[in-house]
Amino acid sequence: MMYYSRLRLLGVAGICLIGVLLCLPNFLRSPAPSLPWRQIHLGLDLRGGSYLLLQLDLKSLEHDRLQSLQDQARQTLLDRSLGYRDFARDDATASLSFMPRSDAERDAALKAMQSLPPVVPNEFTTSEKDGRIVLTLQHEAMLARAREAVAQSIEIVRRRIDATGAIDPSIAREGDDRIVVELPGVSDPERIKSLLGTTARLTFRLLAPNPSVASPGSTMLEDESVHTQVAVQDHVDVDGTDLTNAGAVIDQQSGGWAVTFQLNSAGARAFANVTRANVGKRFAIVLDNKVIEAPNIINPITAGNGQITGGFNARSASDLALLLRAGALPAPLSVVEQRTIGPSLGAASIHAGIISLLTGLLLVIVFMVLFYGRFGLYADIALFANLILMVAILSLFQATLTLPGMAGMLLTLGMAVDANILINERIREEVKRGRGPLQALQAGFDRATGTIIDSNATAFLAHVMLFVFGTGPVRNFALTITIGIVTTLFTTLLLSRLLVVRWYALARPKELPV
Amino acid sequence: MLSRPLFRFVRDDRRINFMRGRHMGLIVSAVLSIASVILFFQPGLKLGLDFRGGIIVEAQTPGPADFGKLRAALDHAGIHPDAVQAFGSPRDVRISINAPEGADREAQTQKLVDGVKSAISAAEPGTQVLRADAVGASVSTELFRDGLLALGFSLAMILIYIWIRFEREFAISAVVTLVLDLTKTVGFLAITRFEFDLVMVAALLTILGYSTNDKVVVYDRIRENLRKYRTMPLRELLDLSINETLNRTLGTSMTVFLAALPLALFGGSTLTGFATVMLFGIVVGTSSSIFIAAPLLLLMGEKRLRKEAVAD
Numbered sequence: 021m022m023y024y025s026r027l028r029l030l031g032v033a034g035i036c037l038i039g040v041l042l043c044l045p046n047f048l049r050s051p052a053p054s055l056p057w058r059q060i061h062l063g064l065d066l067r068g069g070s071y072l073l074l075q076l077d078l079k080s081l082e083h084d085r086l087q088s089l090q091d092q093a094r095q096t097l098l099d100r101s102l103g104y105r106d107f108a109r110d111d112a113t114a115s116l117s118f119m120p121r122s123d124a125e126r127d128a129a130l131k132a133m134q135s136l137p138p139v140v141p142n143e144f145t146t147s148e149k150d151g152r153i154v155l156t157l158q159h160e161a162m163l164a165r166a167r168e169a170v171a172q173s174i175e176i177v178r179r180r181i182d183a184t185g186a187i188d189p190s191i192a193r194e195g196d197d198r199i200v201v202e203l204p205g206v207s208d209p210e211r212i213k214s215l216l217g218t219t220a221r222l223t224f225r226l227l228a229p230n231p232s233v234a235s236p237g238s239t240m241l242e243d244e245s246v247h248t249q250v251a252v253q254d255h256v257d258v259d260g261t262d263l264t265n266a267g268a269v270i271d272q273q274s275g276g277w278a279v280t281f282q283l284n285s286a287g288a289r290a291f292a293n294v295t296r297a298n299v300g301k302r303f304a305i306v307l308d309n310k311v312i313e314a315p316n317i318i319n320p321i322t323a324g325n326g327q328i329t330g331g332f333n334a335r336s337a338s339d340l341a342l343l344l345r346a347g348a349l350p351a352p353l354s355v356v357e358q359r360t361i362g363p364s365l366g367a368a369s370i371h372a373g374i375i376s377l378l379t380g381l382l383l384v385i386v387f388m389v390l391f392y393g394r395f396g397l398y399a400d401i402a403l404f405a406n407l408i409l410m411v412a413i414l415s416l417f418q419a420t421l422t423l424p425g426m427a428g429m430l431l432t433l434g435m436a437v438d439a440n441i442l443i444n445e446r447i448r449e450e451v452k453r454g455r456g457p458l459q460a461l462q463a464g465f466d467r468a469t470g471t472i473i474d475s476n477a478t479a480f481l482a483h484v485m486l487f488v489f490g491t492g493p494v495r496n497f498a499l500t501i502t503i504g505i506v507t508t509l510f511t512t513l514l515l516s517r518l519l520v521v522r523w524y525a526l527a528r529p530k531e532l533p534v
Numbered sequence: 535m536l537s538r539p540l541f542r543f544v545r546d547d548r549r550i551n552f553m554r555g556r557h558m559g560l561i562v563s564a565v566l567s568i569a570s571v572i573l574f575f576q577p578g579l580k581l582g583l584d585f586r587g588g589i590i591v592e593a594q595t596p597g598p599a600d601f602g603k604l605r606a607a608l609d610h611a612g613i614h615p616d617a618v619q620a621f622g623s624p625r626d627v628r629i630s631i632n633a634p635e636g637a638d639r640e641a642q643t644q645k646l647v648d649g650v651k652s653a654i655s656a657a658e659p660g661t662q663v664l665r666a667d668a669v670g671a672s673v674s675t676e677l678f679r680d681g682l683l684a685l686g687f688s689l690a691m692i693l694i695y696i697w698i699r700f701e702r703e704f705a706i707s708a709v710v711t712l713v714l715d716l717t718k719t720v721g722f723l724a725i726t727r728f729e730f731d732l733v734m735v736a737a738l739l740t741i742l743g744y745s746t747n748d749k750v751v752v753y754d755r756i757r758e759n760l761r762k763y764r765t766m767p768l769r770e771l772l773d774l775s776i777n778e779t780l781n782r783t784l785g786t787s788m789t790v791f792l793a794a795l796p797l798a799l800f801g802g803s804t805l806t807g808f809a810t811v812m813l814f815g816i817v818v819g820t821s822s823s824i825f826i827a828a829p830l831l832l833l834m835g836e837k838r839l840r841k842e843a844v845a846d
Contacts, residue, residue: 065804073673075640207663210648355644356670364594365664372802379796384789390540391785423804424733427797431740431812434793435747438786442751445782452546471754475747478695482688482743486736489684491677492584494736501740533538 024521032514036405042412060414063422063496064202064359066373068366070209072201073194073357074216076173078166081351082114082157085165089144089155090116092136102129106152115156117149129153140164166197169350174199177353179346180215199353207362211339219308219352220343222260224291226253227302227314241304243311245330250311252304257294262287266344268337271329277337278329281344288324296320305330307340308352373426380430381407388437392444394533395520399440402516406436409507410500424497432504438475439512443468448534457532461524465517472512480505543784544777552776552824553769556832559825567714570721579724582731583667585681587633587674588616589643590667591650596660598624607657613649621803626664629654633671640670681735688739692746700753707830708749711822715745715815722814728807737808741815744790748783748823755779756831772828780824787820 042058050057064071086109093116097104103121110117120129130153133146143161147154170193177199181189190202201216203209228238228251238251264282271278283291295303295317304314305328312330332340361369384403388396410429414421447464455463480502487498544550583590604627605618617630629650634642647668655661669677689712697705719741723730755775763771794816797809 075672208651210651213644213648354641355668356640357673358644358647358666358668360663360666362662362664364662365592369802369804372800372805375800376796376805379800380793383792383795387789387792391542393539396539423802424736424808427801427805427808430793430797431790434790435744435786437789438747441782441785441789445779445785448546449778471751474699474754475750478692478746478750479743481691481695482739482746485688485691486684486739489680489687490732490736491680492732494681494684494732497733497736497740 024518029518032518035510036408036515039405039409039412042415043408046411046415058415058418060411061418061420062370063420063425064204064366065361065423065493066366066370066421067204068207068361068363069202069204070206070212070361071357071359072203072209072213072216072355074177074199074201074353075356076166076170076197076199077352077354078162078197079111081165081169082162083111084351085139085157085162086111086114086116089136089157093118093133093155096132096136097129100128100132102132104129113156114159114162115154117152117154119152123151126151126153140168163196166351170197170199172350173353176347176349177201177216180342181212183342183346184212184215186212198356205363207360209358209360213355213358215339215343216353217355218343219349220260220340220346221308221348222263222344223256223306224258224294225256225304225306226294226298227251227304228253231302241306241309241311243304243314245311245313250304250314252306252311252314257303258283258287258290260344260348262290263344266341268332268334268341269327271327274329276329277332277334278327279332279337279341279344280327281325283324283326285324288322291324291326292320292322296322369423373423377426377430381433384433384437388440392440392534394523395440395444395447398516398519398523399437399444399512401519402440402511403433403436405515406504406507406511407433409511410504413503413507414500419499420496421500422493422496424493425500428497428500429504432501432508435479436504436508436512439468439472439508440516442471442475443512443517444534447532451532451534457524457529460532461520469513472509476505476509542781543788544780546781548780549773549777550780551773553773553829553832555825556829560829563714563718563822563826566721567717570717570724573721573724574717577724579720579730580727582729582734583630583669583674584731585674585678587643587669587671589629589631589633589647589650589669590665591629591647591654591663592621592665593627593629593654594623594625594662594664595627595658596625599627600658601627603657604629604654607653608650611649611653613646613653615650627654633669633674640672643668643670677732681732685735685739685742688742692742696746696750696753699750700757703831703834704753704757707827707834708746708753710830711749711827712742712745714826715818715822716742718818719811719815723811726807726810728811733804733808734811737811737815740812741819744816745819745822748786748819749827751782752776752779752823752827756828768832772832776824776828783820783823787816791816 045057045059090107090109094107102125104118105121107118108116120126130146130148133153133155138144140161142158144155144157174191174193178191181191181201186203186206188204192200194200203212206212228235231250234240234251237255238253240249241252243250262283264284266279266281269278269280299317299320301317302314303317305312312328385400388399392399410432443464446468447460450460450463483498483501487495487502490498599620601618608615615629615631619628620626621628631646633639634646636642647666651663651666692712693705693709696708716738719738723734728734752775755778756772759771759775791813794809794812797805798813801809
């Protein structure tokens with residue numbers, strides 16, 4: 021197949037041209053924001069920034085659900101006037117159990133439990149053990165809940181991070197219960213870490229009748245304003261989900277910082293009812309199981325707005341307001357992996373990467389010309405086109421390029437010439453065997469193609485596996501090599517072959533320069 | 535000037551009798567691999583942060599770093615680092631701490647990194663944090679598992695592919711050779727004390743892919759010659775095939791070597807280890823293509839290869 025149709029010629033030239041055009045946005049500024057200006061993103065290791073891996077606390081999600089299930093179960097038993105005793109909650113086995121009042125009521129109680137509405141399908145099982153009725157949360161269902169909670173959390177995490185003014189953050193789910201946060205340019209992520217590490221569940225609850233000892237239906241919590249333990253009722257009167265706005269202000273009376281909040285109509289009504297019925301009692305403002313303050317209710321508050329004064333400074337008041345505006349997380353998040361690259365190291369890495377890439381390219385180019393003469397030069401042109409096409413495809417997908425990714429590109433370039441070497445060695449052999457130039461070219465290309473495809477297919481498979489099972493830096497490395505194998509097949513099997521064929525058609529040499 | 539290649543590794547008509555040294559090659563390779571396996575257990579690999587968990591903070595102080603002062607500041611903050619060492623220039627300090635033990639270790643790990651940062655910037659005002667990594671114990675276990683999984687699956691895919699494209703003898707010889715290559719590289723890691731982390735897994739896989747590629751080309755030629763020279767003794771045929779592909783084998787190794795060399799020289803702390811291991815792997819992979827992969831075929835026996843080539 022030594023003849024290239026015009027269509028094929030235009031096709032190859034067209035692809036190369038498109039490649040060049042797709043590369044251009046990486047070196048220019050977008051002339052207008054509306055244009056589809058696609059660039060390669062630089063990874064955090066190159067531009068500097070922070071990477072945080074957050075883990076949703078599945079145990080806490082389970083704990084909360086057990087608690088609400090317990091409330092539901094008690095209410096249902098009460099509604100059906102079924103008695104029970106010794107209602108126990110076991111977080112370790114994620115189960116609830118109780119003893120029915122009498123054997124006669126056991127079946128009715130079991131039915132009542134089975135009628136409880138699950139939040140997700142097959143959320144819990146009901147069974148009997150040693151006369152007790154046991155409700156057990158199912159792990160699979162809890163994972164489904166976790167996935168839901170992660171989706172909600174991502175929204176809230178985004179709102180919180182946006183409020184800090186971080187530029188171009190990326191927030192994505194990983195696995196069932198994790199969130200990856202990437203913050204380019206943030207070299208000190210402590211504030212963001214503490215913002216994300218706060219659940220920010222705000223509740224308003226009355227203190228227990230005797231605030232110094234825990235009684236049934238109340239829990240001892242730390243009062244941060246006076247650093248003592250107080251008993252706060254478990255029943256939540258008003259919840260932070262009813263909040264519509266919050267802001268940091270300077271308190272007119274004390275001159276210190278305070279956080280004001282505004283409730284929606286449902287919240288305002290509930291707030292009014294509680295404060296009207298409990299004038300003179302203490303009302304605790306609880307944030308994540310810590311009492312910020314517990315003031316006396318002096319007058320009923322009916323307008324649905326209020327103010328929290330809990331020894332804030334400017335930073336902590338505005339952070340709390342920010343958290344309240346963004347909403348509470350469905351479960352606590354904790355940081356399990358953190359990587360921060362300072363801006364100077366990122367710049368040094370880009371420098372190192374580019375120097376390596378250019379030096380490597382130069383060495384390979386020189387070697388090929390020395391080793392294969394004219395055909396080596398054609399291989400070098402194909403190599404250059406290969407680099408352009410790799411950058412073009414990465415730009416097209418707006419992929420992220422990291423330092424290992426750059427290493428992948430360089431190795432691809434080293435291996436890409438392998439195909440040219442195979443072809444050239446074949447042609448040389450055919451010439452030695454006494455074939456004419458045309459037959460030698462023909463046989464060389466045809467015979468080498470099978471070998472090239474075999475050797476690239478194994479590398480392709482290995483790196484696809486690496487991409488699928490790898491994490492972090494490995495994935496980016498595998499991605500660039502996988503893309504590189506595809507572009508290598510194009511540039512060697514089509515482009516460099518085309519160059520050789522055109523040269524042959526124009527020069528009609530008596531012997532080949534191999 | 536471009537009309538002729540300026541140099542070749544070996545003359546085209548050169549016929550080197552590689553098979554004569556096959557026992558020697560196999561013995562040397564086996565000894566090196568066994569030594570590497572021993573090194574793998576004792577002293578073992580130096581696990582990187584990805585796989586062992588813990589903290590690394592790299593910082594640049596405004597003047598030459600005063601290690602005593604930094605150690606004292608950390609000690610004062612209640613932090614007991616496992617190593618405070620110099621790297622690169624005298625201003626660069628690396629502080630590493632192993633993952634804390636105990637129930638609350640995940641939260642502890644994350645707290646420590648902030649503590650280290652504030653302690654050193656208080657001790658040496660103007661200190662720039664170059665890098666601060668903290669990997670929790672649970673994450674590092676997962677990363678290790680995923681890394682090994684990727685390695686295992688890649689090896690399996692290569693085996694399956696060669697099995698489908700070639701005969702069984704080829705696939706078995708290839709995988710035996712690859713395992714020998716891989717063990718030597720692991721031995722190299724154990725001797726050089728490069729940290730074994732995720733990037734190193736990628737290096738091992740790339741070596742694996744590259745070495746396979748090399749074997750496929752030689753095997754491809756052996757298969758072709760088996761059909762072409764039906765009466766040539768296998769030993770002679772293997773020698774012929776290796777010699778015919780020798781310029782290609784050396785040429786490609788050279789280009790990959792040249793591409794990886796700048797990374798080893800200027801790639802920075804992240805990539806130097808990676809690229810050095812790559813360079814080692816290229817040398818091992820190339821020599822095993824010549825001295826191990828083909829001799830193994832000879833051991834498999836002439837009859838079986840012939841029969842299948844004829845039946846093909």
